[in-house]
Amino acid sequence: MGNSKIYSKIIYSRQLENELSEWIKKYPKGKVFLATEETVNQLRVSKFDHFFLKKGIQKVVIPSGENNKKIESVAKIWEFLSKNGGDRKSLLINIGGGMLTDLAGFAATTFKRGIDFLNVPTTLLSQVDASVGGKTGINFNRLKNEVGTFKEPVAVIINTDFLQTIDKQNFTSGFAEMIKHGLIYSPEHLEELKAFDFENINYDLLQEIIRHSVNVKEYFVSNDLTENNIRKALNYGHTVGHAFESIAMEQKRPILHGYAVAYGMIAELFLSAEICNFPKTDFDKINGWLLKVYGKFDISEKDFDRLFELMTHDKKNESGRINFTLLRAVGKIEINQNCDKELIFDALRYFANL
Numbered sequence: 001m002g003n004s005k006i007y008s009k010i011i012y013s014r015q016l017e018n019e020l021s022e023w024i025k026k027y028p029k030g031k032v033f034l035a036t037e038e039t040v041n042q043l044r045v046s047k048f049d050h051f052f053l054k055k056g057i058q059k060v061v062i063p064s065g066e067n068n069k070k071i072e073s074v075a076k077i078w079e080f081l082s083k084n085g086g087d088r089k090s091l092l093i094n095i096g097g098g099m100l101t102d103l104a105g106f107a108a109t110t111f112k113r114g115i116d117f118l119n120v121p122t123t124l125l126s127q128v129d130a131s132v133g134g135k136t137g138i139n140f141n142r143l144k145n146e147v148g149t150f151k152e153p154v155a156v157i158i159n160t161d162f163l164q165t166i167d168k169q170n171f172t173s174g175f176a177e178m179i180k181h182g183l184i185y186s187p188e189h190l191e192e193l194k195a196f197d198f199e200n201i202n203y204d205l206l207q208e209i210i211r212h213s214v215n216v217k218e219y220f221v222s223n224d225l226t227e228n229n230i231r232k233a234l235n236y237g238h239t240v241g242h243a244f245e246s247i248a249m250e251q252k253r254p255i256l257h258g259y260a261v262a263y264g265m266i267a268e269l270f271l272s273a274e275i276c277n278f279p280k281t282d283f284d285k286i287n288g289w290l291l292k293v294y295g296k297f298d299i300s301e302k303d304f305d306r307l308f309e310l311m312t313h314d315k316k317n318e319s320g321r322i323n324f325t326l327l328r329a330v331g332k333i334e335i336n337q338n339c340d341k342e343l344i345f346d347a348l349r350y351f352a353n354l
């Protein structure tokens, strides 16, 4: 799996200061800045304050949490860059989870029509998925990632040390995107995930598995950066998953992105079985496993119209029709599968009655 068409350099390293120093040197003409969020700042970034101070790098800190992935936070970063002499030759270093890398990536790609940015992902989810591949964005009008850009970071520095302070829920959330990578591309990756011991994490093994997951993401991104065809595979579980994530937020019982994706994958496996003949034995095994790891998300018949409405905003849709990425088998994708309302309701009903 080559990465010749991937623009970002993906670096696996536990020497953050050394790696960053090399990148900072590449920006002699413009200032370098740092964006992070409160929890990450407190737990992780503050340890590097002396390093950033020595390099003359100023920092902007955004409040943590998905509800801050919004235009006001982007404006805060724009203002910070603007007031402190950011120019077209500047670099923005983003240290945080997927919320922060999506948000600050978007701020960077729009500030003065686009400056370079570099991601240092600090959650499992952002290491295997969000920090790689150049989808940046914010939530808008209660819709997930409604506004955003495609532009890859110049580099992504993956340091598994950051994962030592991740709580179990967020770890499990990131694991869902890895399962997605296994389902869409690699039965081998799926098997190593099934065997992974959550209770007794081996960090060396984890780094290897993270690399396998990132390789899957890179394969799709390198062949289709702007999601015209096969990159849609990476959106498996997200048509329904994003609707679940949005409705959960509206109903003030938010769920983590990875959990929403896991629930979406369960519902979309139902569609895969209906439309693409996904084999029954694998269907039972996979949905049983997902249910065991992620538990249930309660939805009822009265939520179906709103969930359907939310799906009408999915970015894969064309000509007013809702498109899905589905599976014919593990590792065999079917993109642009159009489903009518009745079948989508059947999938929601299947999920609601689990």
Ligand SMILES: NC(=O)c1ccc[n+]([C@@H]2O[C@H](COP(=O)([O-])OP(=O)(O)OC[C@H]3O[C@@H](n4cnc5c(N)ncnc54)[C@H](O)[C@@H]3O)[C@@H](O)[C@H]2O)c1
Pocket: 037, 039, 040, 043, 044, 064, 065, 066, 069, 096, 097, 098, 099, 100, 102, 122, 123, 124, 125, 126, 129, 130, 131, 132, 133, 134, 135, 136, 145, 162, 163, 165, 166, 167, 170, 173, 174, 177, 257, 258
């Ligand atoms: N651009 C993409 O391709 C892509 C892919 C997948 C997900 N996403 C987006 O990513 C977001 C989810 O990312 P996430 O799961 O990383 O959430 P997140 O960034 O909100 O981080 C989850 C929680 O962990 C905390 N945290 C972060 N790093 C930590 C650390 N090292 N130690 C302790 N706590 C830490 C955060 O403060 C937060 O409370 C969603 O907005 C989703 O839409 C984007």
Ligand SMILES: O=C(O)C(=O)C[C@@H](O)[C@H](O)[C@H](O)COP(=O)(O)O
Pocket: 129, 133, 135, 144, 145, 177, 227, 231, 234, 235, 238, 315
């Ligand atoms: O990289 C991609 O492409 C993905 O779809 C990865 C997803 O895991 C991620 O959640 C992405 O942000 C979803 O994008 P969207 O275009 O559906 O908003």
Ligand SMILES: [Zn+2]
Pocket: 129, 177, 238, 257, 261
């Ligand atoms: Zn996702």
